[in-house]
Amino acid sequence: MGAPILELRHVSAAYGRIKAIKDISLVVHPGEVVSIIGANGAGKSTTLMSICGVLPISGGEVYYDGRRIDGLAADLLPSQGLCQVPEGRRIFPRLTVEENLDMGAFFRRDKAAIEHDKNRVFQLFPILLERRRQHGGTLSGGEQQMLAMGRALMSRPRLLLLDEPSLGLAPLIVQQIFRIIREINEVDGVTVVLVEQNANLALQASTRGYVLETGSVILQDEARALLANPDIRKAYLGE
Amino acid sequence: MEVFLQQLVNGITLGGVYALVALGYTMVYGIIQLINFAHGEIFAAGGYMGVILISWMVAQGYPPFVCLGVALALAMGYCALLAMAVEKLVYKPLRSSSRLSVLLSALGMSIFLQNGLMLTQGVYDRAYPGEMVQGGFEIGGAMVSYMQVVIVGVTVFLLVALNGLVFRTRIGKAMRATAQDKTMSALVGINASRIISLTFAIGAALACAAGIMVGMYYGSVRYDMGFVLGVKAFSAAVLGGIGNITGAMLGGLVIGIIEVFAAGYISSEYKDVFAFIILIAVLYFRPTGIMGENVDDTRV
Ligand SMILES: Nc1ncnc2c1ncn2[C@@H]1O[C@H](COP(=O)(O)OP(=O)(O)OP(=O)(O)O)[C@@H](O)[C@H]1O
Numbered sequence: 001m002g003a004p005i006l007e008l009r010h011v012s013a014a015y016g017r018i019k020a021i022k023d024i025s026l027v028v029h030p031g032e033v034v035s036i037i038g039a040n041g042a043g044k045s046t047t048l049m050s051i052c053g054v055l056p057i058s059g060g061e062v063y064y065d066g067r068r069i070d071g072l073a074a075d076l077l078p079s080q081g082l083c084q085v086p087e088g089r090r091i092f093p094r095l096t097v098e099e100n101l102d103m104g105a106f107f108r109r110d111k112a113a114i115e116h117d118k119n120r121v122f123q124l125f126p127i128l129l130e131r132r133r134q135h136g137g138t139l140s141g142g143e144q145q146m147l148a149m150g151r152a153l154m155s156r157p158r159l160l161l162l163d164e165p166s167l168g169l170a171p172l173i174v175q176q177i178f179r180i181i182r183e184i185n186e187v188d189g190v191t192v193v194l195v196e197q198n199a200n201l202a203l204q205a206s207t208r209g210y211v212l213e214t215g216s217v218i219l220q221d222e223a224r225a226l227l228a229n230p231d232i233r234k235a236y237l238g239e
Numbered sequence: 240m241e242v243f244l245q246q247l248v249n250g251i252t253l254g255g256v257y258a259l260v261a262l263g264y265t266m267v268y269g270i271i272q273l274i275n276f277a278h279g280e281i282f283a284a285g286g287y288m289g290v291i292l293i294s295w296m297v298a299q300g301y302p303p304f305v306c307l308g309v310a311l312a313l314a315m316g317y318c319a320l321l322a323m324a325v326e327k328l329v330y331k332p333l334r335s336s337s338r339l340s341v342l343l344s345a346l347g348m349s350i351f352l353q354n355g356l357m358l359t360q361g362v363y364d365r366a367y368p369g370e371m372v373q374g375g376f377e378i379g380g381a382m383v384s385y386m387q388v389v390i391v392g393v394t395v396f397l398l399v400a401l402n403g404l405v406f407r408t409r410i411g412k413a414m415r416a417t418a419q420d421k422t423m424s425a426l427v428g429i430n431a432s433r434i435i436s437l438t439f440a441i442g443a444a445l446a447c448a449a450g451i452m453v454g455m456y457y458g459s460v461r462y463d464m465g466f467v468l469g470v471k472a473f474s475a476a477v478l479g480g481i482g483n484i485t486g487a488m489l490g491g492l493v494i495g496i497i498e499v500f501a502a503g504y505i506s507s508e509y510k511d512v513f514a515f516i517i518l519i520a521v522l523y524f525r526p527t528g529i530m531g532e533n534v535d536d537t538r539v
Pocket residue numbers: 015018019020038039040041042043044045046047087197
């Protein structure tokens with residue numbers, strides 16, 4: 001495999017005095033789908049926020065595309081192709097659906113291409129086209145997740161960090177979301193880091209996985225191997 | 240009836256000016272939850288910059304509308320820069336401090352700017368050139384001066400332009416996004432500091448225009464004129480629902496009209512009191528303002 005698109009070396013981060021992640025090292029190669037699984041409070045969301053520069057890290061280094069990005073302001077990263085769909089979707093509630101999509105393309109100036117991408121998002125999620133003039137905050141949970149994905153795609157990401165995209169959604173919608181994750185990975189070549197409570201689902205969609213426990217990586221392996229691992233099956237797959 | 244119509248015309252003129260100032264309060268509050276006490280002083284500084292520029296240009300013999308247009312543009316630019324400097328030097332370093340610290344700094348800034356105006360411009364009224372816009376016309380028994388037409392025209396133009404900016408442009412969307420969720424707006428690449436700075440600049444430019452128009456309307460400016468007007472405009476912002484742009488526009492209009500009517504029909508001595516009565520009543524009965532929670536689509 002070539003150079004990694006994302007690499008964390010011994011990263012730690014804290015909220016005030018609460019150490020949330022400790023000494024996390026992780027590598028993601030271009031084209032991969034990598035899951036991060038772990039119990040509530042394990043530090044999954046914290047890891048993603050640290051990568052994106054929202055939470056300043058207290059130790060270690062983050063490399064994206066071969067360049068060190070820890071310490072950079074969060075708002076500089078989307079234009080580099082690094083994009084996160086955060087936990088809870090965080091739709092702008094009082095912007096319309098279409099304005100939310102526009103915000104995904106905030107840093108872009110190529111109007112025609114933006115329009116093209118918007119149409120593509122509407123093709124992927126026809127319900128968003130129907131609701132385009134409605135406020136984001138009035139959408140259902142599933143629709144908001146679709147909008148969050150759509151907004152992320154509007155930035156033409158090369159590395160997409162997804163935090164619990166299946167949270168609170170009906171099985172049918174979850175399937176749809178995962179079908180689209182696979183599609184953007186396979187067709188558009190977007191590298192994906194997937195954080196999930198639903199470890200089974202995540203690992204099935206992934207090439208590799210990391211297991212987080214109380215802020216540290218305790219295991220990493222091929223997704224298939226993790227799925228077959230009896231300890232993992234017991235702890236995270238509900239057996 | 241004639242008196243009624245006359246009051247209405249005067250009320251709308253005044254209310255539009257309040258609306259312009261109220262927008263600065265509401266937009267800044269919407270984005271960083273700060274009641275910017277220094278905003279009234281920016282309004283006063285604008286009034287002074289206007290009188291300085293207009294007097295000079297009138298003395299050079301430029302036609303009135305050129306004087307007004309150029310003075311508006313230059314003074315608005317000046318006030319925008321002034322407000323951005325205040326934000327950068329005084330409020331930004333306190334971004335992660337408690338809201339009370341920032342509030343107190345704003346209060347301090349208000350006193351500082353007001354004294355700065357007094358020391359540099361003196362304690363006495365400064366007259367606007369009288370010959371700027373003269374005459375008027377009558378409709379239905381109400382006298383409408385051309386000055387009022389100019390004031391309402393400029394106000395409407397600015398309000399429409401602001402609406403377009405906030406609700407139609409990419410930057411306006413980014414302003415609203417930043418007001419709604421700063422973390423998420425950073426995650427889509429919006430630089431919050433720049434947006435906050437821009438919000439101060441826009442609010443200040445509008446307040447500056449209001450300062451010039453109040454100066455022209457009443458014929459003079461004074462170093463402390465930002466205080467009472469600031470509180471009235473703030474009342475207008477609260478009345479419209481603080482953070483709500485359309486609300487601030489409506490609130491300004493309502494306060495202006497009520498003030499003029501109350502002065503005419505109740506007591507002109509107490510005309511400044513009515514805005515405060517409204518403020519207290521709104522806070523008591525309907526803290527979310529007239530636009531309320533359910534029509535919150537125009538909150539920034
Ligand atoms: N804003 C915060 N302030 C203080 N502590 C926090 C904050 N956010 C998270 N934490 C703490 O950091 C630890 C890791 O939290 P994090 O949100 O990263 O977990 P997670 O793995 O994403 O959990 P979940 O599956 O429930 O989303 C937890 O102990 C949590 O209580």
